[in-house]
Amino acid sequence: MDPTKEDAIYNERFVRVICIGAGASGICLAYKLKRSFTNFSLTIYDRNPEIGGTWYENRYPGCACDVPSHNYTYSFDPKPDYSSVYAGSKEIRSYFEDFVSKHDLRQFIHTSHLVTRAVWVEEKGEWTVEAKSLVTGQTVKSVCDILIHATGYLNKPAWPRVSGLGDFRGVKLHSADYDDRVDLKDRNVLIIGGGSSAVQILPAIQPIVRRAKIIVPTPSWMLPDISTETSTFTPDQIKEFVKKPELLMALPVYMKNTALQNQAKALLESATREILKEYDMVDKLIPDFSVGCKRVIPSGFQFLRTLQEENVSVIHSAASSFTSSGCITEDGQHHEADVMICATGFDTSYIPRYPKPSIMGYMGVGISGFPNTFTLLGPYTPVSSGPTLVAVEAQSDYICSFIDRYQTEPVHSMTVRPSICKEFKENVAKVMEKLVWTDNCRNVHNNGRIGSRVPTTWPGSTLHYLEAIREPRWDDWDFQYRGNRFTWMGNGISQTEMVSTTDLAYYIRQQDNSPLLSRNARNLAMAKMGSQSARELHRQAKLSPAKTNKTTNEETINNPRLEATNRD
Structure with a gap:
């Protein structure tokens, strides 16, 4: 009897993903999944009637991006015809709408749906999510293996904390x-x-x-x-x-x-x-x-x-x-x-609108105590030290690497370790002493209160963050498996053998184009070392x-x- 695809090493199981939020983060994730994955489902819920998140909600007079417009695009989808240095909110929302249409992402998005409840079912290793249609009033129940919060950090208006x-x-x-x-x-x-x-x-x-x-x-x-x-x-x-x-x-x-x-x-x-x-x-x-x-x-x-x-x-x-x-x-x-x-x-406590306690974040993407859950633009994202969207891309890539591991190994759950979050926050606090966000001011990253908490922005530059998050630190996470963890090996058949158009001798090469083996070498290659004139x-x-x-x-x-x- 001939082997089947299920017999091959790293066989992909079907993975169900639910993302909350159809702003810049949610649609970036949708693009990344559609580009690299095939055996998956994705449902994106957003409470607004249109996509765009912050750029749909902010309509006040004079509203514009406070980042130079050419930096406020995905790195792989530039918009050289922005009309001005700081584009207005309508022009920015149009960019995201065009992006969704260009890459056929509308199929994943359910607007006018407010997520009201999310419950982890340990026995099944899955999330049950309830979303209320703001059009019909009906509640939709759905199930996923991976739950992603892409609601951003500027989505809850903070009214003045005074009486009357x-x-x-x-x-x-x-x-x-x-x-x-x-x-x-x-x-x-x-x-x-x-x-x-x-x-x-x-x-x-x-x-x-x-x-x-x-x-x-x-x-x-x-x-x-x-x-x-x-x-x-x-x-x-x-x-x-x-x-x-x-x-x-x-x-x-x-x-x-x-x-x-x-x-x-x-x-x-x-x-x-x-x-x-x-x-x-x-x-x-x-x-x-x-x-x-x-x-x-x-x-x-x-x-x-x-x-x-x-x-x-x-x-x-x-x-x-x-x-x-x-x-x-x-x-x-x-x-x-x-x-x-x-x-x-805004209220930047990072407490979701549906009932959940305050969360302890990890590098902008992890939440202690929440299995199979990730955040986009979560606590400790570099939203003040560089272009936000390139950080969103890096986080989407990071999350996709976990989805890939979940899909190709018998993983039951993945959770960032509480002790790791504690150490991470302690180190952030120490580094923050040297950085401007702990100076004598009220800012969105300390929720508008001087000395109330360690600022929840990344403790460094955006380039620093990109290097930090490029390669997951798997040992910071607790992985639980269904049955024998080595069943990913399959029955001795390679993926290469299961596709008729592959080169079975692909490992014979005319030159060494293998990945660089040190992290520093990989980072410098990514940064195009030697491509620019020396600077002070x-x-x-x-x-x-x-x-x-x-x-x-x-x-x-x-x-x-x-x-x-x-x-x-």
Whole structure:
């Protein structure tokens, strides 16, 4: 009797995958699975009526990416025809919609489905998932071998933690769940917050509102205006981006007291003072923490100029309570408004919307105590030190390596060890002492509270993360098997022998093209060592203090190359 495919080594069993979230992470995973796997099913649930995640939900005035648009793509699917340096939310969502259509991923996605329950069934080694259709109200039950959380970290609006929020009788909006049907023309608007969203909202609404007040409890570092009228790319520029993708690369600044950090701080302070030289409280808009501790804001100089418009007022305080007609700040002042926009960020506790306790993360992808479960953009992902999407790709590759092992070995469950998560977090805390996210500021990675926890961003650069996650550390995980773990060996037949078009003598080669055997050699090969001219390490020659004369300063602050010294 002839051998069957099931007799071959590493025979693939059918694997069922459920992913929660159809944003940038979820659709990247779908692409990776469709590209490399055949014997699988994938179901993606998303509570929104359309894909896009963050870029579907964020619709506030002026909403745009705060990463240079050419860096906000998948590495294998560039978009050289982005219209501006910082693309608007609609253009970014269009990129993801086109990606889904191009790669036929819509077949996996179930929109308007809110996951309400997920239960691990140990005896069967599977997850039972319940999702409620927000269209019909019916609950759909499904089962999977692998459960993946791709809900992101910016998906739960954080309202101000002060009393009386429900007492306000005017229109109440949140930047993360904005109702774009509200007409702001000739209204008195109060914006609470001085972070990225508030900085985009104020210049967008200032020309149409009667009066705008903005409560800025703490300042942020601002970057030059390169997404205003000077930001639109010409056809020739777009062609140049296609020819020379290296023009889109950039460097991060994330370590305390380095030469690069000090250069960036001096330049941004100098430029801010130049813009606000007639503003009587300029010191209140100069942060006392490292550049990068709190999210650095692109095109912030436009915001600084808007603060000086006649119909704009700045309150350098914090909201302490709300009333039926407005807000009382900590300085005792009452501020009335018709419309209140809370640009107060997100809850980054990483607790899912369906009932689950707080989780202990592992390298952005693992969750202690949750078998056969992974996260995309989970705790300790490098969301502040480089392009987010390349990290998503690396995490998708990492997860797929576990799915591959599950599919080709008799694995019952895979769980990151609790002791490993504890050690990992301890090491992160030690390294974080040297990095900007533990400086004296409130940021999204410590859930908006100074000293409340170890920041949940990656303790290093994005390149550092890519090297750390490229090869799984299998011994950090606890693998349980069904029966004899060596049944993956099959009955002595190779996979090569089961495919009629393979070369049975493939191992005879004309040259040694085998994988490099040391991790360092593999990393340097991946990084194309020797392909670039030598550079001075940990320096950025283009950073220098802004000059005080008007012409030189304008040239400096409108130089998009400055962005290369910061986040992406």
